[in-house]
Amino acid sequence: MATDFSFPDSAAKVADAQAHARAVAQAGVPAATEFETEKMSLSMGPSHPSTHGVLRVQMELDGDTVTKAEPVVGYLHRGDEKIAENMTYNQFVPYTDRLDYLAPLANNVAYAIAVERLAKLELPPRGQAIRVIVCETARLSAHLMGLGAYGIDVGAWSVFLYTFTEREKLYKLFEELTGARFTTSYTRIGGVARDVPEGWIGRVDAFCDQFLPILEEILKLLTRNKIFLDRTEGIGVISKEDAIAYGLTGPNLRGSGVPLDLRKDKPYSGYEQYEFDVPVGSRGDCYDRYLVRGEEMRQSVRILKQAVAKFPGGEWYAKEARKIFAPPKDKILTSMEELIQNFMLVTEGPLMPAGEVYFEAENPKGALGFYVVSKGGGVPWRLKIRAPSFCNLSILPKVCVGAMISDVVSILGSLDFVMGECDR
Amino acid sequence: MTAADVTTALKEKFPQAAVRASLDWPAFNVPAAEALAVLKYLRDEFAFDLLTDVTAIDWSQGKSPRFTVVWHVFSTTQHTYVRLAADCPDDAAPAMPSATGLWPAANWHERETYDMFGIIFEGHPDLRRILMWEGYPYFPLRKEFPLAGIETDLPDVEVAAETKAGPIPAPMMGGPFVASSGQMGLAEAEPRAKDESWTESREKP
Numbered sequence: 001m002a003t004d005f006s007f008p009d010s011a012a013k014v015a016d017a018q019a020h021a022r023a024v025a026q027a028g029v030p031a032a033t034e035f036e037t038e039k040m041s042l043s044m045g046p047s048h049p050s051t052h053g054v055l056r057v058q059m060e061l062d063g064d065t066v067t068k069a070e071p072v073v074g075y076l077h078r079g080d081e082k083i084a085e086n087m088t089y090n091q092f093v094p095y096t097d098r099l100d101y102l103a104p105l106a107n108n109v110a111y112a113i114a115v116e117r118l119a120k121l122e123l124p125p126r127g128q129a130i131r132v133i134v135c136e137t138a139r140l141s142a143h144l145m146g147l148g149a150y151g152i153d154v155g156a157w158s159v160f161l162y163t164f165t166e167r168e169k170l171y172k173l174f175e176e177l178t179g180a181r182f183t184t185s186y187t188r189i190g191g192v193a194r195d196v197p198e199g200w201i202g203r204v205d206a207f208c209d210q211f212l213p214i215l216e217e218i219l220k221l222l223t224r225n226k227i228f229l230d231r232t233e234g235i236g237v238i239s240k241e242d243a244i245a246y247g248l249t250g251p252n253l254r255g256s257g258v259p260l261d262l263r264k265d266k267p268y269s270g271y272e273q274y275e276f277d278v279p280v281g282s283r284g285d286c287y288d289r290y291l292v293r294g295e296e297m298r299q300s301v302r303i304l305k306q307a308v309a310k311f312p313g314g315e316w317y318a319k320e321a322r323k324i325f326a327p328p329k330d331k332i333l334t335s336m337e338e339l340i341q342n343f344m345l346v347t348e349g350p351l352m353p354a355g356e357v358y359f360e361a362e363n364p365k366g367a368l369g370f371y372v373v374s375k376g377g378g379v380p381w382r383l384k385i386r387a388p389s390f391c392n393l394s395i396l397p398k399v400c401v402g403a404m405i406s407d408v409v410s411i412l413g414s415l416d417f418v419m420g421e422c423d424r
Numbered sequence: 425m426t427a428a429d430v431t432t433a434l435k436e437k438f439p440q441a442a443v444r445a446s447l448d449w450p451a452f453n454v455p456a457a458e459a460l461a462v463l464k465y466l467r468d469e470f471a472f473d474l475l476t477d478v479t480a481i482d483w484s485q486g487k488s489p490r491f492t493v494v495w496h497v498f499s500t501t502q503h504t505y506v507r508l509a510a511d512c513p514d515d516a517a518p519a520m521p522s523a524t525g526l527w528p529a530a531n532w533h534e535r536e537t538y539d540m541f542g543i544i545f546e547g548h549p550d551l552r553r554i555l556m557w558e559g560y561p562y563f564p565l566r567k568e569f570p571l572a573g574i575e576t577d578l579p580d581v582e583v584a585a586e587t588k589a590g591p592i593p594a595p596m597m598g599g600p601f602v603a604s605s606g607q608m609g610l611a612e613a614e615p616r617a618k619d620e621s622w623t624e625s626r627e628k629p
Contacts, residue, residue: 073554073555074554074555074556074557077555079564081540081565082565082569083571086571117447118447120447244473244474244500245527245528246527246529247474247475247527247529247533258500260474260500260503266503355445355446356445356446356447356448356451356507357446357447357448358448358449358477358496358505359448360498367476369476369477369496371479371496373481374605375605376605377605379605380605381481381605382481382482384477384479384494386477386479386496390536391476391529391532391533393532394528394529394531394532395528398528423555424555
């Protein structure tokens with residue numbers, strides 16, 4: 001016997017539905033006004049995992065599409081430029097650590113060279129080679145951090161574990177060289193704080209050798225990863241013209257196809273002696289910026305290997321630098337001349353000539369510039385820090401428009417900024 | 425193209441442009457009204473296509489001209505810099521034409537310069553504070569602004585009413601002791617306390 005499982009009034013319901021369908025077919029689809037969307041405003045940050053610090057992005061959304069994005073910066077503003085006007089040139093070195101705190105060694109070097117240009121100091125080859133080595137190791141550590149964080153941003157967790165292991169090895173080297181892991185303050189105006197420890201150069205070499213295969217492994221996790229490609233390819237495209245017009249520098253500019261690298265084009269600290277290539281992107285999307293950073297790490301290792309191979313002997317500070325940074329401690333304690341000199345350096349600061357200099361160094365995030373206006377004496381009259389992260393972020397309102405909300409995370413990660421530097 | 429080429433061409437085109445003392449790159453002083461034309465000329469004729477920096481110098485209260493705006497432009501093909509400086513004509517209400525029409529990069533740099541020095545960039549599409557909050561009453565990089573800061577209200581009225589707190593000056597305790605900028609005799613160059621408004625023994629004003 002067949003059982004009727006339908007509800008008692010199902011026949012009536014079916015008839016109703018059929019009538020409704022007929023009515024709809026006659027009248028057409030309901031007017032679009034019924035489904036019209038409202039623009040929504042969304043504030044992302046200042047405490048958000050993908051804004052890498054304290055950036056806030058005020059967005060206007062149409063569904064999932066961004067129609068307006070306005071970065072709000074300044075949450076980490078500490079007034080570094082004001083502070084610089086109120087202390088001697090030497091005292092400001094530790095403050096430069098706190099700009100791009102992922103590459104403090106490179107910041108120290110950029111600041112030191114700017115002031116050296118003012119004081120007309122030239123470092124001997126050994127001092128320059130030490131600086132090249134610390135700059136390139138800092139670049140490696142900054143890019144490793146950037147890459148790992150970018151992986152997390154777009155859903156590839158494992159990359160972070162690999163890059164952090166390598167970064168830790170670099171930090172061990174930094175600790176041995178400078179006594180600090182994070183805020184190193186290693187460079188002095190006219191030299192470096194101390195010579196490299198015995199055997200350290202060999203350990204840098206050993207790091208490079210073991211790092212190269214691991215780097216390939218790390219990049220393999222992302223380069224042909226379908227999910228990563230979907231999240232980055234064709235996303236956040238910055239044209240060559242836009243990149244220049246917005247003052248982008250560093251990997252973000254090169255990702256858009258402009259082969260500008262200050263290490264190559266405006267060499268400082270003896271970079272002209274090393275052979276390396278400047279990678280550029282072809283489309284200027286997030287994927288290209290990732291590829292450029294990956295290749296830059298290979299090139300950094302290449303520079304490091306050369307620097308280590310022909311590491312010169314001699315002094316590690318400029319001869320005339322003795323008027324700028326403190327004499328050796330044992331001399332201060334035993335010799336009148338050095339004691340007086342140390343006293344003058346601590347109280348007055350190093351005596352600089354009057355004048356203006358502007359120096360930009362190719363840092364991991366882009367061109368970090370220092371504009372020093374001196375009226376003479378030991379304190380700068382004005383010190384302007386041209387922060388690459390600040391300039392790189394200024395293109396955000398343009399890049400984000402039309403992107404999906406999840407793409408914004410991908411774009412932010414690919415621009416690889418540091419708020420400590422952006423806000424100063 | 426050499427630095428000398430730029431210098432001769434600029435002097436020919438803009439007779440009012442004067443060479444500015446500089447320790448590194450070619451530098452020029454131009455009148456504020458001509459600044460934009462010179463920047464445009466540098467960009468279009470000499471391919472200085474990258475505006476790397478815009479900033480200002482405060483020569484301190486009472487000096488005239490008090491504010492100087494400084495631009496640094498870079499050429500991505502020739503790989504050289506040029507520095508351009510223009511004094512703001514009015515010391516009390518400093519103003520300068522905005523370069524946002526030439527480079528979008530000028531947008532944030534000019535906002536920052538306005539934020540820190542109070543220089544109005546005429547023609548800027550969106551001249552708001554950028555590092556300090558909207559409604560902040562001072563311009564911190566002016567020389568008369570104390571290093572310790574000045575007590576102000578919190579930007580959010582509701583939060584301020586609830587917490588009854590606001591930004592206060594840093595506890596300097598009479599310090600820090602710093603030498604002054606400039607070449608001077610030993611007596612003047614001796615480090616002085618920059619902020620003596622209050623100490624441990626003296627109450628906060």
